[in-house]
Amino acid sequence: MARGELVDGRYRLVGLLGRGGMGEVHEAEDTQLGRRVAVKLLTAVGGMEPGGEELDRFRREARAMARIEHPGVVTLYDSGLHRGVAYLVMQILDGRNLAHLVGSTGPLPVRAACWTAVGMAEALAAMHKAGVMHRDIKPSNVSLARDGRVVLHDFGLARLAGERAITATGVVLGSPQFMAPEAMKGGLADAAADLYGLGACMYFMLTGESPLGPAVDVGAVVERALGTGIPSLAGRASGVPAELAELVDRLCAQDPADRPRGAAEVVEALGTLFVGGQEIVADRLGTLLRDQAVRAARGVRLRKGPEYAWAEAEVPAPRADGSSPAVEAAEAVGVVGDAGAVGIGSTLAPGSGPPTLSDNTRRMVIGSMSRETALSRQREAVNLVQRGELESAARMLAAVVPVCAARLGPEHPTTLTSQYWQAVCLARLDAGREALELLARVNKYVDRRKGAASD
Template sequence: MRLLGRGGMGVVYEAEDTRLGRRVAVKMLTAVEGLTAQDAAWERFQREARALARIEHPGVVTLYDNGVHDGTPYLVMQVLDGTSLAELVLHSGPLPVPAACTVALGIAEALEAGHHKGVVHRDVKPSNVGTTRGGRVVLQDFGLARLAGEAAITRTGALIGTPQFMAPEAMRGVLPGPAADWYGLGACVFLMLTGELPFGQTADVGAIMERALGDGIRPLTGTGGLPQSLAGLVDELCRQDPERRLVDPRVVRDTLVPLTYGGTQTLADLVKRHVRDEAV
């Protein structure tokens, strides 16, 4: 029906499921073209897709189907009404604390559900966080790098992850684990609270990596206007050393929940205003 977006991994279309009469999102993984149903890589793709389908959580986008078309693997997923967190912050600026904590809590619960099933997201970033007009938070592209196969992606030159939100250990070439996802959450919360990218407005990957592996994301503790428990949480999530990074979902929840009062409605209002402005 229409193009929804493009990225390093592929292209996403809104489509109609003609059998069931519903709208869906179809993601063509153009970064890994050339598959056939007889390839070992295709069997692996199918295995990983089944692993993703086992994540049943309202905060994780639902996977309906998968297949291969002219050598390009594709995923058929739930389509969301609303906008991405990246677009929302770009349009609205820093989010009110209750809305930011509501989004953060949604991401954290989705990560916990995925990790419980043994699936690491590997690319937690604002453009992969959907926010709906009802104030729902949905994490998209869960495990997509693993699904498509890192080796195949690397051959195409596509970067696994986004430097602004990529954990330092992943930049060093270490296979990302759950701790890398929690770093991504911390970087997303930094963006929501400050309206700023973690390493400034630059497209220079080298400069971003130098800052990420050097001083890291600047601490928020001591920042005026922010609850210090929240500022401390962000700092703990964004620690460079994964061994010292906060990775306990219970601590994350206990810090965020008291700060979410009214956040769902505030988030819904912000999303609806953004969607309306975009339509106009």
């Protein structure tokens, strides 16, 4: 679906956040309440016709999920059907997912891993109490907020979208690295299967390695999952207390009967090992976000003439229906309305950092952006800064600034204003030195403009 499309007459799509096996996730504006949301379009799920049994069951399950009120479970706001496609409207999350954090920074210290595990287990306990199973516990479905909070998302999709409808489309739910053996065999994915996923995630956090080895050959991974299983953690990761390694091994047991009886038991078993872990997660995540914002601010800056040496490129003309190939190319790489790694359906690989533009796409975006669209993107970014959603703002500004510089000129007010807010964003992400460098450059151009105006 295209940027600007209104889903069900209410949710205006702003930018594509990611694609997965179930469908695609967009950042959107709730036009009634004026807030940012994530809209997940379940494009892989068929059979949901108005008034049909599948749609009725979808709505019942969505209502059950919406009743879950827990800080560790992403909030589901709304659901419905748009042009035959079922959709979910959820809280949008700023930060990084667990896969990205570990992939970028390495194994987590014990306290940080235990803090994350406790957050996951408490969220699972709340979901299981409400009768909702997650059914797809894996690191990319665990979001970490900037303050270190842990939030689960993409929960209950198998049940929500309908096992029969999913099977009919050939969609495979879950990653073999984190999927319980009984689920692989076609058995019931219940609470015990969620606990297995939790244990596999703990193994990943503590070792920095995939639980079942390299995933080059999915068939080999499945064979290991159903054969020898996840290796024992005892003695494998240095510094891991024996009682913690034993808990992970129990969670990863192939027989569900050998796993803990519930998520609450996991929280109790972790005891005080998580104390201080939130601060460690927040610090590590803050450092990662700061470094990526700095690299993005530096890495995509354009030069023309002695200072900005980018040539203009031919840009495909708009189509007859008014759509723009250039804008679509920008959306495809996350440049227009990108909300950062929200963790909901994100396609970013661990350690990949913010998306960057190819030369061709960059030139297309430069050529297609007008003063009005630049101002629109700038306003969106400023609103994000003012709401404290700094990572989203940093990523958007990293895309807007070079386009403004090349399209409008380095001394254009829109370019300078965008750079000013980019500096504010960097400063609030604790990149003070880089923020001062950028402000000095902005002030140089402002002084030059003032001097020219006074002559």
